[in-house]
Amino acid sequence: MKKFLFVCLSFLNVGFLFAQNEIEDQSPYNPRDFFVQTFNPTDGNEYRSADGTPGPKYWQNQSDYLIHATLSEKDTTISGDVTITYTNNSPNRLEYLWLQLDQNIFKSDSRSVACTAYPGDYFGVLNKTDGGYQIADVTVTQNGTTYTIQPIISDTRMQVRLNAPLQPEGGQVSVKINFSFRIPMDGAGRFGRQYTDDGVIYQIAQWYPRMCVYDDVEGWNTLPYMGLGEFYCDYGNYEYFITAPAEMIVYGSGDLQNREDVLTKAQIKRLDAASKSDKTVTIIAADEVGKAGMRPASKGDLTWHFTMDNTRDVAFAAGKGMIWDAAKVNLPSGRKAMAMSCYPLDCAGDTAWSRSTEYLKACIEIYSENFFEYPWNNAVSSAGITGGMEYPGVIFNSSKEKKARLWFLISHEIGHDWYPMIVGSNERKYMWHDEGLNTYVNYIANDLFNDGEYLTDPAYFAPTFFASRDYTQFMEYKDPLMTVSDAMDAEQHYQFYGKTAYGLNLLRTIVVGKERFDYAFRKYTEAWAFKHPTPYDFFRCINNAAGEDLNWFWKEWFFTTWKLDQTITDVSYIDNDPSNGALITIGNKGKMIMPVILQIAQANGQTETVQLPVEIWQRGGTWVYKYASTAPIEKVVLDPDGQLPDMDRSNNSWVNSGK
Known part of the structure; x- marks a missing residue:
């Protein structure tokens, strides 16, 4: 029995791997880019602690x-x-x-x-x-x-x-x-x-x-x-x-x-x-x-x-x-x-x-x-x-x-x-380590100044700055943010400002949440006031104070020019009965990963927005989400408010064609 079970599991595993390989052949996404432990800054030491703060023997001249x-x-x-x-x-x-x-x-x-x-x-x-x-x-x-x-x-x-x-x-x-x-x-x-x-x-x-x-x-x-x-x-x-x-x-x-x-x-x-x-x-x-x-x-x-x-x-x-x-x-x-x-x-x-x-x-x-x-x-x-x-x-x-x-x-x-x-x-x-962080806080200031006096001013691009319809100005550049400042194309250097600020806002509003991210960002500022942090100190400090391993984000956002392309590929029902739950298949066609935001509308008039964490992509480029539906699904929309930098929004929705 054990041998038979082992053989069956082996065949299932082969089938799963075959499916995974087929997915990976169709998409540049590879979970090993994020979830194999290759992006780890050097170990903390007595000068710079592992939690991203100055160490007990930190010094500066x-x-x-x-x-x-x-x-x-x-x-x-x-x-x-x-x-x-x-x-x-x-x-x-x-x-x-x-x-x-x-x-x-x-x-x-x-x-x-x-x-x-x-x-x-x-x-x-x-x-x-x-x-x-x-x-x-x-x-x-x-x-x-x-x-x-x-x-x-x-x-x-x-x-x-x-x-x-x-x-x-x-x-x-x-x-x-x-x-x-x-x-x-x-x-x-x-x-x-x-x-x-x-x-x-x-x-x-x-x-x-x-x-x-x-x-x-x-x-x-x-x-x-x-x-x-x-x-x-x-x-x-x-x-x-x-x-x-x-x-x-x-x-x-x-x-x-x-x-x-x-x-x-x-x-x-x-x-x-x-x-x-x-x-x-x-x-x-x-x-x-x-x-x-x-x-x-x-x-x-x-x-x-x-x-x-x-x-x-x-x-x-x-x-x-x-x-x-x-x-x-x-x-x-x-x-x-x-x-x-x-x-x-x-x-x-x-x-x-x-x-x-x-x-x-x-x-x-x-x-x-x-x-x-x-x-x-x-x-x-x-x-x-x-x-x-x-x-x-x-x-x-x-x-x-x-x-x-x-x-x-x-x-x-x-x-x-x-x-x-x-x-x-x-x-x-x-350059991003000052220009980008500063641009991020500028937009927070704009929200707070004089009851938002300039929030909708057409001469000021804050209203759309953090929206996905403007992401191309940040996501189409040829150089990663970690490029040495003077090696960046001078005409493209504004990505140091915009892409960094946009990424930090994604952490604040989607990935981590405002309360935890604001706390972590302030703790970083307090820890390194009048001192000399490196980017890795910043990454570590945010990870620790926010309580989130964000190395996947630091890698893709700062060290690569990868793109995001999420898609809805299928909606079906368990035992073909909507009351048993819907199976929503999501694909990740790009190299970049992000959490998934789904707006799900049912035929009974109920609409709900759910967010799935980035960990759904740990095993491959597709994920089947079991949604507790009570009626047929009429429509599913990815990222309905356009917050994510999705490069192809034409594949971000599924509509029931049986109506």
Whole structure:
């Protein structure tokens, strides 16, 4: 009997395998792509725990900056010196240091110029090859001795070779660099200068030599700056001085330390009023721009002194002819901050930049309430030539935007102060890890702002952004999200934003659920605030805090360009009797998998929507779902609300043809 049973089971197994093989011959889907244990990040260790949080011996180095710089309108330059105090908290001795020289992207022999296709100069570097740093002197102070070194400059990196190794676990060294560069008109879309009837608006960033990050994952992170891949920086404390013509206002990251020297008594009084007001308060009005009384009595230059602690960068805007307004920001802890905007006269108006501070204030309050409290005291939204760019405490936005597009631009750029300015991911290597996470929270902010003021605005694509009818803009790209930023086709890089945000929304609304996913996302943000997570830390943290093994999703969504194509292939009844239950056969014709959402309509008028978990695909590309029907099935529709990225919706429904 046992032998007979074994033979029968063997034949059944052969038949099952034959059917499975037949299915797999017809479909590219293979369950072994997801459910064989091949996608496992490296084991957790004492630096990075298995649950995706920093380990008990997590470390990161610190870079503190003292900067003196002068903005010269005569020759359109920034010149000055930076002193970097570098603390080696790693367990390793460091014989050399690496620094970033981002301005060298504008040299004629830069890697960016060599690697930029023509036509297709997305960042405009081919026509801006007269820039780059002039490095005058580099001195090192170490163990009480100061010495001059000849740095090794390679494209946008500079190596400083030390006379003696920098000791681990707290060793310090100081590097002073004298530098200058010509301010480009358009700094690869990230900074520059805009000419107006009331003077030049300067938006200045990537302006001083910065340390490369030395971490426990890569050691020195020395990928060159080529335009698309953004930044990876240490955290530290900043003190900086900007000398500029006395007619200018300088709007910088952090806290202004000498406002009595550079502002009028009236401006200080108005700022104090703004610090207590939820409504926007004007600091410099349109009819006051350029008037002598708006500046302290001086015919020369003034020096502005700013500080900012626990930040990974600073930037500033400057100009003679801008409106300035501000308002109070209310933070969950009860602490108050300040939102400010500066913009040219022709950008004013209730449909344009006169609402910038309102938008900025609302975003900071929303992100602080839902993700992590804004840690600094001030934030500035600057209108100018830059289409949209973020730095800690300062965002640069296009002066041309209005209405919903301006709201979205401000919400996106200040959202970057959370990802990656607070949560310090490696933008140079993984663009999705900041752009995508930020875009995801932007759409949550849009739902919450002013009772959904812009939720249905045709200029704003939020209403359809997470809907499947727009999925093709995310799912048809040729490169996986884990592609190194600068290796992505420049014209397709927006998938880093959209596909990531869309995928996270699928986890939130379909796969995991809002309550669990929101909790996990906040726990990730809290765990890695002011630290350096990798993508694998993100994956692990969400898995653990949400209580869901999502490795199948991380693999398909971030490491592949697989497509989803679910289908209904058949509906039948047990013993040919609908009251015994219906058998609904579902197929997975693509490589990607997702849960299944079924809307089932019966002849008795009852309609029900059920969701089947992704585990139904563990054994193959078809699944027969036993539905407790009480009457004949009239219609079955897959994903009735169009939430999933199904590439062929023509096979998503079954209709009873017997009627």
